[in-house]
Amino acid sequence: MSAKKTVRSGIVGAGFSASFHHEAIRKVHGVNVEVQGVYALHRAEEYAKARGIPVMSSLEDLIERCDVLHVCTTASSHEEVAVKILRAGRFAIVEKPLTGYFGDGTDSFHGDRFPRQTALDHALASIERMLEAERASTGKILYAENWIYAPAIQKEREIIEKTGAQILWIHAEEAHSGSHAKTYAYWKYSGGGVMIGKGCHPLTAALYLKAVEGRARGGKPIKPAEVSARVHALTRMPGFRDEGHIRCDYYDIDDFSMMHVVFEDGTVADVFASDIILGGIHNWLEVAANNHRTICNINPNNAMQTYNPVEANFKDIYVVEKIGTKQGWSFPSPEEDWFTGYPQEIEAFYRAVAYGDPAESDSRLAADAISTIYSAYVSAERSGSAVPVRTF
Numbered sequence: 001m002s003a004k005k006t007v008r009s010g011i012v013g014a015g016f017s018a019s020f021h022h023e024a025i026r027k028v029h030g031v032n033v034e035v036q037g038v039y040a041l042h043r044a045e046e047y048a049k050a051r052g053i054p055v056m057s058s059l060e061d062l063i064e065r066c067d068v069l070h071v072c073t074t075a076s077s078h079e080e081v082a083v084k085i086l087r088a089g090r091f092a093i094v095e096k097p098l099t100g101y102f103g104d105g106t107d108s109f110h111g112d113r114f115p116r117q118t119a120l121d122h123a124l125a126s127i128e129r130m131l132e133a134e135r136a137s138t139g140k141i142l143y144a145e146n147w148i149y150a151p152a153i154q155k156e157r158e159i160i161e162k163t164g165a166q167i168l169w170i171h172a173e174e175a176h177s178g179s180h181a182k183t184y185a186y187w188k189y190s191g192g193g194v195m196i197g198k199g200c201h202p203l204t205a206a207l208y209l210k211a212v213e214g215r216a217r218g219g220k221p222i223k224p225a226e227v228s229a230r231v232h233a234l235t236r237m238p239g240f241r242d243e244g245h246i247r248c249d250y251y252d253i254d255d256f257s258m259m260h261v262v263f264e265d266g267t268v269a270d271v272f273a274s275d276i277i278l279g280g281i282h283n284w285l286e287v288a289a290n291n292h293r294t295i296c297n298i299n300p301n302n303a304m305q306t307y308n309p310v311e312a313n314f315k316d317i318y319v320v321e322k323i324g325t326k327q328g329w330s331f332p333s334p335e336e337d338w339f340t341g342y343p344q345e346i347e348a349f350y351r352a353v354a355y356g357d358p359a360e361s362d363s364r365l366a367a368d369a370i371s372t373i374y375s376a377y378v379s380a381e382r383s384g385s386a387v388p389v390r391t392f
């Protein structure tokens with residue numbers, strides 16, 4: 001067996017996603033990883049100290065020392081950071097959403113008050129710039145959509161490929177009771193509300209599985225053709241009654257969304273995303289095919305079920321993401337990151353960098369997802385009329 005290659009990597013951003021990326025890096029086994037350091041606008045010192053890695057004073061310094069960089073920054077900076085990395089000929093692992101529209105830069109910008117076509121046009125232009133930078137680079141964009149690498153989705157890929165299945169309908173959801181990041185509340189940082197922030201996960205998995213189906217049977221991916229959507233801001237309604245269980249300080253974003261995607265072969269997907277669901281994270285995808293039916297439970301799943309009569313007994317026990325109470329029946333995740341696909345994703349990306357293995361989650365898939373979502377915002381503005389989707 002040939003020797004393992006060594007890859008030098010860097011982390012950009014020092015928040016929530018930078019933490020689980022670092023955890024996943026520690027589990028990479030097919031490549032020797034040397035983490036060179038972290039660069040972030042906030043919290044870099046604290047992050048670096050906890051992990052015993054250096055802090056870099058500039059992005060350029062970090063890029064210089066690395067083969068691959070993890071873009072774990074706020075969505076509004078993904079394009080700028082990734083393009084710098086690609087221009088230096090390095091690989092960029094870019095967190096979701098790939099990119100988007102982050103307002104007009106004015107203080108008065110408000111997500112409720114601008115034409116959605118503007119968002120779509122700007123998002124498409126941003127995608128073009130990123131793809132152009134990738135084409136001109138010796139590096140690549142590796143799109144950190146963990147749903148693609150979640151074991152349940154990969155098992156479904158195998159079923160589709162080996163049975164030649166035709167997927168007729170996918171329905172899927174990502175939901176919980178509200179994202180923790182302060183910046184999430186603002187369109188100007190997040191590029192939209194829950195339809196992009198959470199909807200991107202199940203949507204990208206649905207686009208991926210239809211692409212898998214197309215390649216397995218006809219040789220080319222089956223792409224989205226049009227989308228209809230609705231969005232709502234339920235916690236911003238004047239009549240919303242806050243009892244303290246659901247985050248409700250959003251400034252100008254949607255917290256409920258549904259997208260109905262029609263693919264070029266006439267089949268469909270329905271994708272829900274919301275920030276109003278209690279009882280822990282609710283991430284699942286169901287496939288109705290001509291020869292099988294699959295339910296992928298990403299989180300929760302019932303690998304483990306526990307009944308705890310006294311809340312306090314579990315005070316030092318992590319149960320599962322976003323669970324409101326640990327008393328009574330719960331579904332503790334014995335390996336939450338594994339079920340979610342984080343270590344498999346990072347392993348695959350390092351193999352792509354070291355050995356040139358193709359990545360399942362790439363810039364084209366990311367581009368189609370972002371294009372579909374902003375077309376969905378245009379549709380929602382038109383109360384759900386179908387809007388064509390441009391694909392890449």
Ligand SMILES: NC(=O)c1ccc[n+]([C@@H]2O[C@H](COP(=O)([O-])OP(=O)(O)OC[C@H]3O[C@@H](n4cnc5c(N)ncnc54)[C@H](O)[C@@H]3O)[C@@H](O)[C@H]2O)c1
Pocket residue numbers: 012013014015016017018039040041042043044072073074075077081095096097144145146181182183197
């Ligand atoms: N795949 C997932 O499950 C998942 C989960 C959470 C967040 N995310 C994504 O990860 C990204 C970051 O989210 P988060 O929750 O970690 O946010 P966060 O607010 O916890 O951390 C963001 C970090 O990025 C830094 N930053 C922002 N702009 C920067 C710039 N231009 N240059 C350098 N550093 C910069 C901040 O200083 C901070 O350290 C977002 O795109 C989000 O959608 C993905």
